[in-house]
Amino acid sequence: MAKDCYLTLTVRNLPPGTTKQDVCNHINARFQNARPEVGPVVKDPNGQTFCTTVTVRQDTEDKCKILLRDLNLRKIFPLYPTTDMRESELNVSDEFIGVTTLAEHDNPLFDLYFVHGLGGHAFKSWSTSADTASPRIWLRDLFPDDIKARPVNRDNPNGPKLAGRFSTIGYRASSVGSNSAIMTIEKAAENLLNMLRTDRPEGSSRPVYFACHSLGGIVTCQAMIHALRHRSDENGGYHRHRDTLYQNDECLVKGIFFFGTPFEGSKLADNASLMLKFLNKNSPLLDSLKAKSNELADIVARFNQLRSHPHTNIPILIAYEGLPIYGKTYVTKPDSASSSFKAHTMEINGDHRTMVKFSKSDVSYREVAEEMIRLIQNTLTVSNMPPPVSPKTRLQDAFQPKLPSRSSTFSSIRTMPPPYPGFALPFSQHRKLQPGEPSPPASERASPVSDTRSLTMLAETQSYDDPAPAIPVAYDDNPLTIPLVRHINLSTPVVPVKYSDIIPALKPGKRELKSPFSQLGQFDTVFLLDDTGSMGETEGDDKPRSKWDDLIESLQWTADLVCRYNKNGIDVHFFIDEAKDEFGIRKAQRLLDLLSNEVAPDELGGGTYIADRLYTILTEHLVKFEKWKQGLTRGRGPSRVEKPKKLNLIVITDGAADDMEEVEDVIVETAKKLDELQAPVHQLGIQFLQIGKDDDAARWLAKLDDALKEKHNIRDIVDTRPWNRPTENDKSLKDRLKQILLGAISRAIDDERAC
Template identity: 55%
Template sequence: MAKAAFLTLTIRNLPRGTTDEDVRNHINQRYSNAQPVVGPIVGDSLRPGMVYTTVTVRQDSDDKCRALRDGLNLKSFWPRLPEPGADSEAKIAVNDEFLGVTTIAEHENPQFDLYFIHGLGGHAFRSWSTDKDFPRMWPRDFFPNDVRDKPLNPNDPQGPKLAGRFSTIGYRASAFNTWSATTTIEKTAENLLAAIMADRPQGTTRPMYFAAHSLGGLLTCQAIIRALHNKADKSELQETYREIFIQNGEILVKGIFFFGTPFEGSSLANYSSKIVKFLRGNEALIDSLKVRSEELATIVAKFNQLRSNEETKIPILISYEMQPMYSVKFVTLPDSATSTFNALSLGIDGDHRTMIRFQHNQEESYRKVSQHMIRMIQSSLSGSNTIPSMAPGSPPARFNPSPLLRSQTVGSTQSLPPYPGLFSPGLSPGLSPGLSPGVSPGLWQSQYADPRSSTSSSIGLGSAVTPASSLMSLPVYPSPDSKAIDPLVNNPFARAHSPVAPVSMNDFVQAGPQGKEDKNEFAMLRQFDTVFLLDDTGSMSEQDDNGKSKWDELIQSLQYIVDIVCRYDKDGIDVHFFINDEKDEHNITDGQRILDLLTKEVAPDEGGGGTYISQQLWVILTTYLERFEDYKKRLNEKPRPERPKMLNLVIITDGAADDKEEVEDVIVEAAKTLDRLRAPPNQLGIQFLQIGKDDDAARWLNLLDDALKDKHRIRDIVDTRPWDSPKEMNKSLQDRLAQILLGGISRARDKAETATMS
């Protein structure tokens, strides 16, 4: 059964007096299975006589969600009890882009505005919401309620309560073809200023705060710089910008919360610039995010100048991710996130994407983040710089606009418990959950103290803060009951190991009498370098009704494949992973080594963060194509260069990609390159083997197989097949394996109907 699809919409142009029940009934009358969840009804700052809301709907597929969206758009809406003077009927506007300012929650008589700004490749709603099961967006669903429960002045618990207005600001933020190639941080920041100016009444003195993720933090800094840095500019436009942030000589920006903002640049940008250039994307924007980028250095220097000025001091709180993402150790290194401004910093237990996604309001990371944000708001609004401590016995916390001491970082590594195999549900006697013989129960952690400080100002969420006197370069072993020792205790892969061996394929690959030509169909593999690209993202840990995970199925598929491939690829095969690229191996000649790698050293990523294929796919394809192009250029040399073997790339995945357009672009560009080089028809082939039964994923994979070549008028280099567990070793299985291993490189196999496992 395909998993449910969700889509969150904005529904605008609602008459005053509209209730959440009105919206829910309106949708249910047209789509009985939509199960709409309606957010707060809020006033529209651009249309004072109207209100709007956000709604999350559920359907069987993404296509049906989009059809529902289009079916609701521009339809008549009648509230049950419109306010006097309000329209009794209106044509509603339904969208899911969330561009510009979208208010997602609003208290009565708000004392402040809080704007949430997403990062590169992000979305104003989805970036802040969970993507497992029903989406939960903490800026809308958790934080406003937590704020409303708190007193304005923490030293006066019985006094007035906090009240705020909570909004997202969306902008087009793809590094690929949706932006002009010349778009930069500076230009985008001006659009941000225009959005804020349109949202706030002219001359308002209501304080504002920003919560900004990744690139959004740099845009926030640049917007403030654009408005405030050049005091000599007295133009009308500059004065208009300045009035957004300063009224009556007072700075209205009372705090900024930075989440994973790469103030010193990101190694991912250095890496991504190649793929963006390859896809003719936004090089100017990506280059501005590189490590040691001149544009970043300018933004940081100017923002620091503003914070050093008495008139424009702005308190900030900086957080950084504590888990890696993709093939890069960290998108934002702790030093890049924290060292630039010498400000209070928090380490969040998540990767660059999941660090701003919280499943519920009792999650430890959310509680710490929300507490710090609320305390900064209380401190600045109440006029009291001293606020109650967050822990019994600790001194009062201060949010001083002046820079604090440089924060410290925490480094950690962890070894992965062996995989249990496909046939061993349970623990071996005498083993603790998640551990195996020879595996240390502790995680290595090193913390280094700043010589200027007696305490560390870095707080790793969910971990203890160690006194600075003990922070030497010595390993610290958490106690056996520490949460840190067992991050995989609930991981179905953290169990005792049972060997998983390749299935012998002797009956399928017998070569015939010695000295005779091998006419076995699989002998074609001798001409190819076979490369496996394996999906180790979090979605592969999903289990079916029998408790079998997609990762189990992936390993099972390789049990039947590796013996055949290793027989014919004498150079050895290469194995690459979507996430754990440090575990990539080359020239493997023993199928058992591949299975050991998957059962003992690699497991699906527990951090989530989506399924992204394009970057690893691009690395493999461009590396090969550059080698082939170099061979073509040197054909007239003597001695003639050695011709690269043809490439057979087998990608095993559930197909639930979050970067579908980028994957398509990479494949199309590779095919065009092969055409330009006049390569043989089967010089390069890509075989997608789908694990699981996701119908949406299957449709997308079939699109890669059938539609790309006609749409772009390119050669066909893709084949897709589903994996089904075989019941017996027979001719049907032999045909099925031939389709899997040869479908990307053999036209005959590509065109053949999928054989049924029996």
């Protein structure tokens, strides 16, 4: 049976009112078995017509080419045109040269352009293989949907949502062929600027981001040098491009994502250049990419100087390939990918070619998407946001809260903390007052504070010999609206321990050496949290608090300590609501806000299933460690792969899992794999923290801690502890926190029995 062939086309000059169904019908009426898959219909840069992308299927590649030729210049007649333009001749191509918008949200706040590399293609470089199935391209099929549900401001989950325009930039960048002998980085950069100038409306102040693969990163750097240089340095006529990326004394380029860009060149380019010379051919682009190229070094130095200037200040993210191409050679080594830039770097589980071809199931896609969204959130300014909701509307929402529902958990539209027992707090403690709004009665007001310090900073200045005061929200006339945040009540007396006993205060010129918590900096701490329905329940009629309250209280202390010692922050995963997983949280208050306003126990109920989430987190760590270990055993010096930090996984749950056997299997197989890899004793630890007093859960967790090691003859990687609020426990708060945070990664502490 012949293999199907797939071809993706750009279809331009569509009349206003044309729908995806119109395009699909147009193709099906003329070709049998084409099975067109039509992408979003978006505006052309001219603003008068529309365009889309279409993937068609035929029996052979030749038939695909025939279909392309027959479609080009054919007239289309949309069923419901919205203007006098009722028909038009289509412009159809498979080259993707120039700017092609793949997706666009309503009222976009930014433009994101994707620039391919040497020998690349604006669609094929970023899409999955078309060998066996219709290709998928993440910048059209995945990323726009993932980003539109996220808030512009991470601290305001109910505020305006991100909206963007996602486009590819295609240019001729082959190392062979008629065009290769004259194409240089300089010319490619000029072409890119001309395309941007044509694509963006004159005077547009919409922020711009670039995502660049391989050579595309060098071309983009050169384009930025030309467009953003100071006016006194202008030459070569590039001043006409300045207004495209610089408006009202503000640089519009807010971030660049580099994927496998060889800032220090590549030895593969050396070899390829020699081969072309043997064939009496020339490629200036390849010559520019040689290792230690002077031209390349100049471009990198100038761009680094430019992006560091106060008037431009362009944040960047650098990703490098984790696998050699064809299993043999790295096109871009990590040191060449990061060069001399001071920037966040990350490894992608793919070779130089596949590192930008993501599918929905790729772990690397989730990591890349999260980092890109985070940078966009950090750099969009208030001026780019839609108008704020009026104070009247906010007051109405506050006094008429919506009940929590499963759908609201996913869409982040909750306007009040979930109404579980213990949450009935005075309105004044939930939000700032709006201008002109009367203050609540004195009986409802807590003592005002003048700043919003972290829990760590606040606690360092207080003694816990007396009951701790509540942390109130300040009353002022600040017109800035803020999201509703649950009041964290610390008024219940705790064990009389000073916070300085937990974390010794630093003396001028001295390093912190005494605290046992300092070893947290050697680990990636990951929290896996139980958000099943039972967490919304209370235990006993005399207890007004839910188990979800207790979970938040446990994190109030533990997360703050981890954030203090781990500069990478913490990752948070949930049993059910994976869409709310968050990575690299550096402030404990952000985690408390997440649990108060965005995530709630699943009201649909159901069982407690842990194994799948546990498997995913542990396997990801094992894969990273194994790749690093393999690099060491090659006998060629240090591993190219960065050594992963050790893992401290803390699972907080209230009950015995409904998949107990599967959970035990995951733990046993993980321990066996660690032994197989001869990993250090505490390369990985799992702490189960029990919320509530379920006896069956306590017995099962004790089995994980004590019995698995003996039964299966494996290393001990599990510790279990009850939370049992500090006020109800005889141990000091310091000892309790030490057991919870270090019990799974310290043999001495693991051997201590929980009360």
